[in-house]
Amino acid sequence: xxxxxxxxxxxxxxxxxxxxxxxxxxxxxxxxxxxxxxxxxxxxxxxxxxxxxxxxxxxxxxxxxxxxxxxxxxxxxxxxxxxxxxxxxxxxxxxxxxxxxxxxxxxxxxxxxxxxxxxxxxxxxxxxxxxxxxxxxxxxxxxxxxxxxxxxxxxxxxxxxxxxxxxxxxxxxxxxxxxxxxxxxxxxxxxxxxxxxxxxxxxxxxxxxxxxxxxxxxxxxxxxxxxxxxxxxxxxxxxxx
Numbered sequence: 368x369x370x371x372x373x374x375x376x377x378x379x380x381x382x383x384x385x386x387x388x389x390x391x392x393x394x395x396x397x398x399x400x401x402x403x404x405x406x407x408x409x410x411x412x413x414x415x416x417x418x419x420x421x422x423x424x425x426x427x428x429x430x431x432x433x434x435x436x437x438x439x440x441x442x443x444x445x446x447x448x449x450x451x452x453x454x455x456x457x458x459x460x461x462x463x464x465x466x467x468x469x470x471x472x473x474x475x476x477x478x479x480x481x482x483x484x485x486x487x488x489x490x491x492x493x494x495x496x497x498x499x500x501x502x503x504x505x506x507x508x509x510x511x512x513x514x515x516x517x518x519x520x521x522x523x524x525x526x527x528x529x530x531x532x533x534x535x536x537x538x539x540x541x542x543x544x545x546x547x548x549x550x551x552x553x554x555x556x557x558x559x560x561x562x563x564x565x566x567x568x569x570x571x572x573x574x575x576x577x578x579x580x581x582x583x584x585x586x587x588x589x590x591x592x593x594x595x596x597x598x599x600x601x602x603x604x605x606x607x608x
Contacts, residue, residue: 368391368394368395370394370395370411370413370414370415370418371393371395371413371414371479372395372396372397372407372411372413372416373385373398373415373417373421374397374400374401374403374407374422375399375422375445376423378399379605381399383472387472387475387476388476388479393477398426399423400422400423400425401425401426401427401429402424402425402431404422404425405407405433406438408438412438413440414486415440415441415442415443415479415482415483416440416442417442417475418430418431418442418445418447419444419445420444420445420447421446421447427444427446430432431461431462432461432602435460435461435556435557435561436560436602439552441485441486441555442461442462443462443464443465443475443482443565444462444464444466446466447465448467448469460601460602463555496589515550515552517592517595517606519592520550520589520592522547522550526584527543529543531561531590531592536589537588538585538588539584541566541567541581542581542588544566545562545581545585546585548562548565549596549605553605553607554605554606554608556599556605557602557603557604557605558602559579559603561603562578562604562605563578595608
């Protein structure tokens with residue numbers, strides 16, 4: 368069961384979504400404007416954010432963009448805007464899925480379940496399994512995490528080796544870590560600030576082009592596959608599956 372934040376300014380819709388999510392066993396927090404929703408993301412650390420586009424005080428696009436600077440939480444955006452350019456804009460600022468109003472509640476619940484399954488799979492793929500508890504043995508080894516495979520790219524997390532079409536890539540540590548993070552969460556946008564804090568931390572020396580430079584080098588080493596690392600306007604970068 369998950370913790371889910373619903374940010375929707377229409378009380379009837381917000382309460383309808385909440386009741387169905389709670390019926391499936393989830394913990395639900397509600398916000399009815401953008402600023403409150405943004406604050407609750409930091410306070411509740413939800414597993415999923417359901418976010419309306421048109422919100423008072425701070426619109427959904429702005430909320431989405433700011434959330435993406437600090438958090439990996441998946442985002443399903445709700446909107447009455449059905450034009451392709453609107454859907455693309457929502458995805459470009461960091462939304463993971465898009466549901467057009469008016470929508471059927473069963474469709475939304477199906478999208479929620481699918482998104483939570485994907486998050487669980489991402490976590491399994493990117494995190495090493497804990498040590499197996501074996502009675503009477505101090506030498507139990509953890510099972511190797513499954514490789515990340517994206518087309519001709521294969522990343523063996525246990526050996527920390529990335530290969531393209533069977534040929535090992537000559538990556539620096541930070542290039543490898545960038546590649547693992549991006550490919551572990553395909554479609555998800557990461558801000559430069561988040562990448563700096565997550566991958567460089569205290570080693571960051573204030574060079575504001577650090578991420579861009581590493582992305583440029585990584586794209587070059589990936590050849591044609593480097594085009595899959597897309598620049599997200601106003602946010603940062605994402606791996607397009």
